[in-house]
Amino acid sequence: MAAASSSNNINYITAVFGFGDSTIDAGNNNYLATDTRSDHPPYGVDFPFHIPTGRFSNGKLPIDFIVSSLALKESLPPYLDPRLTDEDLLTGASFGSAGSGLDPLTAQSSNVLNISTQLDLFDRALRRIKGLVGDRRASFIVENALFFFSIGSNDLLFNFYDSPARTSEFTISGYQDYLLQNLEAAIQRLYNRGGRRFVVTSLSPIGCLPLEVTLFSNTSQRMCVQQQNNDSIAYNVKLQLLASRLETQVLQGSKVAYYNVYNPMEDFIYNPNKVILLSGFKQTLKGCCGTGLVEVGSTCNVTTPICSDRSEYVFWDAVHPSLKTYRYLAEVAILTVISHVLGH
Template sequence: MATILLSILLVYLSATICMCNAATPTKFPAIFIFGDSTVDTGNNNHIMTSLQANYPPYGVDFPNHLATGRFSDGKLVPDLLASHFGIKQLVPPFLDPLLSDEDVQTGVSFASAGSGFDDLTTAMNGAIPVLKQPEMLKQYSARLKGLVGEEEASKIINGSLILISAASNDFIFNFYDIPTRRSQYNISGYQDFLQQKIQHLIKEIYDLGGRIIGVAGLAPIGCTPIQRSLKFKTPADKTCVDNQNMDALNYNSKLKKLLPELLASLPGSKIFYGNLYDPLIDIMTRPQKYGFEQTMKGCCATGLLGLGPFCSPLGSTCPDASKFVFWDSIHPTQSTYQVIAESIIETINSIL
């Protein structure tokens, strides 16, 4: 009898241990990304555009030191979010011809480097406008239905984490550096124009089944090395371009007002604001808190004006990108993206 009882106890304990060690169910079945180079995991590798980052030193801190098309030394926020929430380690680009069925079921990035909400932003660079990216979601949905059936595909899309991150290129390409829109709009009017585009995009994603949608605000554009350099600020000058940062704050205030209105008008949706501005400003003003040493220039090339082909294998690269806030003259390092991702994760956990 004692032997039987001991065997039962061992079976019970074994089952309990297995239950405890089982993987925690993920909060989201998949992740979908819309936007620009800050969230493009490699789509531009597969379209006709010069805005590509599929060569060294891009990817120097990525697994196996691969240059995948991500405009950074390593992973981007989509990868960090997917990993944190147990979806997968890396978010592949939708246009990758080798995209696996498994990756289709857990999500992709539709983002395109150089893109924006304004179609004029991509008129010269060949990138995929953000408002055209839902067309890829339609194609994705058709493939997903073929894999798992219509009902399960709907469940996956309904329950997925969707992130939209764009608008910096709109201001840089169309208002600040190349003032093509200034003849039509003042800064407030152009902000309103872009946010009308955001409304249209969110409603289209909602109609395609998306329900949990995060929209990133603007980062402090005036702190990027390229914008500082174009205003003749040197690395020794620790100030940002104040008017551009103020414009970003005003844009973000409008976005934070818009999103609750959209939430109320789209039944069953969960729409939230992704704060990029505050984490980056905190990094810029208190770099030692995060382990950064260089805030005013990027790690590759001169770090002041260069990106893309200017960050080439023939150029110089800093020995430790984790000490730099920026990788090139526009894009953050993986270490900076980690801080941003942690802020977004905190927001997501607070609303879901």
């Protein structure tokens, strides 16, 4: 296993390849026949040149800040962008698709890229890389690349909470196990392609998403849905155990980092003025777009008013964090998971 062990001697990351949902989709859905898209104002109002790129944010995503911090590129491009060159692929791309999940049913309901299709696209990208630089250099790039997963929330939202498509087949714990089996299979597939560095992102406090608060708060006071948060915590415990097992017992020579976004998001929502954060958040359970209660995607559009000070909002729309939140979450990744996959 010389190839597996040699990556531990390389103290840098050659490329970043992203897989998952809207938290890592840099605009792939722009090129799909789906209504799950954000390629319109006011999305992107704080992106360079104020361009709506298809990112579900007012600006960049965490993965954009991460690739910039690694000096790979300013932001991670979507793979389906026809302008993406083979040279661009040498330092990575996003295969993520807003509305996707680890359950094939999740992507099917939105007509977006399921995780298997995202991996098929990576195989296509790998062929392009090999065509440009040859097998040996391509293997080096893949071996020392970072494979970043940010996925899972939609499975619970679409199939358990907001639409009970899977509740007759699974208990919540059984469904979590099913999702994690699919994640393990995806990571194994990339390992078989030569990948050795992986990041798996925790769920955030799903019960604190403004949309869920709107749908499930039983009182006039907006409050997080504690049972959904408890489910997120339970899933995250299992995910952390999976990451550890894959690294130490299953995938020889690999690094599998668990990226905890739950705790910082919980801090933003419950302790927005915590001194250590200096966040200055004032609105924690509403989005900046429209009423902040339900607007997301097509209902957050050019006719929708937005808040006057976006820096005060944890959430940009009723589901997705704001640029300010995402920037902080990226700093968490840079300080924790990047050092782990580099073996520091």
